[in-house]
Amino acid sequence: MFKKVTAIMLAAAMVMSAAGCGNKNSAEAGGEAQPAGTESTAGGKESASAAAGDIDTSEPYTITWAYIGATYQDTDLVEAEMNKILQPEFNCTIDIIGFSWGEYTQKLNLMLSGDEPLDMVPVIYGNGASYLNNGQIIDMKELIDKYGKHMKEVVGEDTLYVCNVGGKIYGVPVFKEYSVDAAVMLRKDLLEEAGFTAEDIHSIDDLGPVYEKVKENHPEMVMLAGRKGETPAVAATWCDSLSDGFGVIMPDDEEGKVVNYYETEQFKHNAEVIYEYAKKGYISKDCATMNDGKKPQVKAGTAFSYFTPTKPGVDLQDSLDTGYEMVYAPLTDTFRATSQMAWIGWGIGKNCKYPERVMQVLDYMYGSPELMNLFNWGIEGKHYVFADEEKGIITYPEGVNVQNKTYGLNMGYEMPNQTIAYVWEGNEPSIWEEYRKFNSADPLISTGFIFDNSNVLTEISALTNVRDKYIDAIGSGAVDPAEAIPEMNEALKKAGLDKVIQEKQAQLDAFIAAK
Incomplete structure (x- = not known):
């Protein structure tokens, strides 16, 4: 052994x-395949607006959304495109902050321990219990039950509650590999x-x-x-x-x-x-x-x-x-592992002013091909182009490569639902x-x-x-x-x-x- x-x-x-890639024509589990950038079976503008109807969205709010990975010079451009979708739906905008793998533990702890705004928190497996017990993130159980329609469809209820400590939920898992070798x-x-x-x-x-x-x-x-x-x-x-x-x-x-x-x-x-x-x-x-x-x-x-x-x-x-x-x-060999199922959960920080609105935005992410493609791949024509539009396969624009790209996270493993985004060539x-x-x-x-x-x-x-x-x-x-x-x-x-x-x-x- x-x-x-x-x-x-x-x-x-x-x-x-x-x-870190998706397919605009790939089907959700048990659903019809739909083109990315359109309303999907797991979400869409109609369902988002309906869900937002039971809370007050009159005050504009900026969601501070952290992720772990490389940062790029065109992040502000991508944010602006994402906000064209989020602002009309939720009266919210998004501020994306990237932390490198070498620094994220220290920086997230500092932000979660202080008074800085941090709404969406990438909670890596092994950190969730400490964050929750220290009061740095909130219990999301009731929010998932009430607003988690799309994430339930994507992840499945057998996995959705895996980020569980003593009956409290510290994060929502993403669709990724749940087995490991x-x-x-x-x-x-x-x-x-x-x-x-x-x-x-x-x-x-x-x-x-x-x-x-x-x-x-x-x-x-x-x-x-x-x-x-x-x-x-x-x-x-x-x-x-x-x-x-x-x-x-x-x-x-x-x-x-x-x-x-x-x-x-x-x-x-x-x-x-x-x-x-x-x-x-x-x-x-x-x-x-x-x-x-x-x-x-x-x-x-x-x-x-x-x-x-x-x-x-x-x-x-x-x-x-x-x-x-x-x-x-x-x-x-391969086995189905908790560490993979719960490897990253999207949590909500203690300083979040509007947890319900943030939860609704997170759930909307699970059903929005447009947001998934923007967040992971960037802007069409600038950061990627179609290699085969019919199949939803993308590649770099002419003259762009991994060394000089100005955006392109290639991190489907952190995205809420990579299955409704485009597939990278290959x-x-x-x-x-x-x-x-x-x-x-x-x-x-x-x-x-x-x-x-x-x-x-x-x-x-x-x-x-x-x-x-x-x-x-x-x-x-x-x-x-x-x-x-x-x-x-x-x-x-x-x-x-x-x-x-x-x-x-x-x-x-x-x-x-x-x-």
Whole structure:
């Protein structure tokens, strides 16, 4: 088991993992396909206006909407086009704010802790319980029940309430991949130049000969990219992290026994292999402290590969993001995971003045192809053009590419409903059916469970400090794991790990019993 490694990031370290593209002719589940930019079966102007009729919309309001990802110079232009739709419907406009993956945790915490306006909050799996228990975001249960018509149709009620802590809902999930497996993503040209194909790689150990040859051809490059908080040995986690990683369920567990991941053979083996790779110069010496994401490192030409979860179209997505043709080698089996179902939930901040109006706008997003295309792809003719208008397939305008584009998030995995947006060239129009098949993977015994940490907040804080002290050094191969892992585990025990595991086990037992 431990040789098949690489995948789910612990808690908030989960990486981007969705196609970021849509199809104007793709059908909603159980619905008719409709062109993007028109009224869809999941929404439309008539239903939006009707829903808005039961609250006061007389005061103009600007919705501060944060997202996690790259920012672009034409954001204001895209906002203006979105506001042409939102202002007549809700007397609202939108102010989009982007935070990089390296800074979002700190900046969101600062905004949520202070008096700054922040209406729509991207809540990454593992952060929701803390935000909710700290009073930084609101319980959305009643708002979903009252205004969530379109999101119920898109996500399905079996998934809609997954961002649940003690019966309170901290966010609305998006349509994305709900299952997870693991892979290593590689630059195809360098892989083939070295005489290998993706079919030659089946485990983390198989990467050694590949890295040796590619490093020989390109000694200036890093073989395996990582960054602070997402170092290779951490990215090689394949288990259910149960929200925070302090007590996990392993994929082969059929009983629901919560264990310390840092004492498992999987983690020890990962760390040992990464330590050997680091000694050979395959990993950056600055990996434990750098903030640049993995794909930006490949885009800059400084890195060859990285670990990632997969899903339909992930190789094309990452090719678009990096500017190089990418291929991946699967390293694990697939299971339906809470961490993917609840990977991002759209929450509402405590300082939101009009939660009901903001909720209505969010629900409208789930049914508006126009807004989905604007938010994710930008403005037609300027940021994208049709490669096949009949099939809803788009591409870059002449002279525009991933290096010089002025807008284009390519982040369908954060969009409320990417299935009603256009499909980027290279993807099949049937991609959303492929997603639904991918999402049918078998669940773990813990799938659907989210830990309520309110009884162990002090211990979680202490454990986080301990892990932060050790994990990036271990995960990047900067220290000998034979010495560092036992030292970290001893410190985790002193910080209260056993108490957290006991609390988590009790909650999980109750969850399993209630199934």
